[in-house]
Amino acid sequence: MGGTPPARRGSSRREPEAAPERPTRPTLRTVGTRRPTARRPEAPAGASKGARAGGRTTPDRARGASPRRRRRTPRTEAREEILRLGGRSGVRDYDTLMRAAEAFAAGRERDALRLLRPLRRRMPEAGSVRELFGLSLYRTGRYAEAAAELGALVDLTGTTESHPVLMDCHRALGDHERVEELWEELAAASPSPEVMVEGRIVRASTLAERGRLGQALGVLRRPAAAVRRPREHHLRLWYVLADLEERAGDLPAARRWFGRVRDHDRAFADVAQRLAGLG
Numbered sequence: 001m002g003g004t005p006p007a008r009r010g011s012s013r014r015e016p017e018a019a020p021e022r023p024t025r026p027t028l029r030t031v032g033t034r035r036p037t038a039r040r041p042e043a044p045a046g047a048s049k050g051a052r053a054g055g056r057t058t059p060d061r062a063r064g065a066s067p068r069r070r071r072r073t074p075r076t077e078a079r080e081e082i083l084r085l086g087g088r089s090g091v092r093d094y095d096t097l098m099r100a101a102e103a104f105a106a107g108r109e110r111d112a113l114r115l116l117r118p119l120r121r122r123m124p125e126a127g128s129v130r131e132l133f134g135l136s137l138y139r140t141g142r143y144a145e146a147a148a149e150l151g152a153l154v155d156l157t158g159t160t161e162s163h164p165v166l167m168d169c170h171r172a173l174g175d176h177e178r179v180e181e182l183w184e185e186l187a188a189a190s191p192s193p194e195v196m197v198e199g200r201i202v203r204a205s206t207l208a209e210r211g212r213l214g215q216a217l218g219v220l221r222r223p224a225a226a227v228r229r230p231r232e233h234h235l236r237l238w239y240v241l242a243d244l245e246e247r248a249g250d251l252p253a254a255r256r257w258f259g260r261v262r263d264h265d266r267a268f269a270d271v272a273q274r275l276a277g278l279g
Contacts, residue, residue, distance in 0.1 A: 078128035085123045093119055100132055109139040127157045135165060143169040160189040164198035171206045179206045194233040197223065201240050213248050220244065224257065235261050235268055242274070251278055 083090035100115040134149030147169035170178040207216035242257035
């Protein structure tokens, strides 16, 4: 989800792909992008306490908290949405959505699209379906269709969570003005730090592609320097900043940022090769 290392055709632990429409530098689509909210099927009603969250007991259950005090998760919201909109076929439809989410997480986006198309036709107002369908289109390089789908998601829900991917779709399509408009919406919404970082990456990559390399570096340098406890999205931020520093001719800075990525995850994208190429 721009020059982001979101390339998650499954995870950031893969070498970036070349963008299909034109040669370009790393972007959300080439270094890993945000996973959809519906990642994993919920345990069926009556399952053991450890069945939720992939077999681990959640903090709420470990403390014996009342169900009324537990916050609803995005996965729970998706389930409620599909059961409400699907009617009699709701349980089966939710199972289909979860299988599509698993296919997406495993890098099988075309399988996800095949599973999602019937749901998309019957439940166009289901935000969980729209999101996963749009992200799957994005992963397969169908940027115009992905932009339409994720734009509809924004209209339906008002969410900005998918804005970085939507921005990257418009970046790939050459619509730089729309990228800036979406960035302004994202910044005004103050989303999660991860989403904000990915938005910055796309914006910086867009500026760099327009020849505004100095501005692009300005978008990333301060947030990159402020990181104290790096997470995966910070590694993507550092990777793209290193790439831009190399393009700007500041090889010591490029080595420093690529080195930080490698120090935290030696298998991240192609960081080892990039460092080796800098000597």
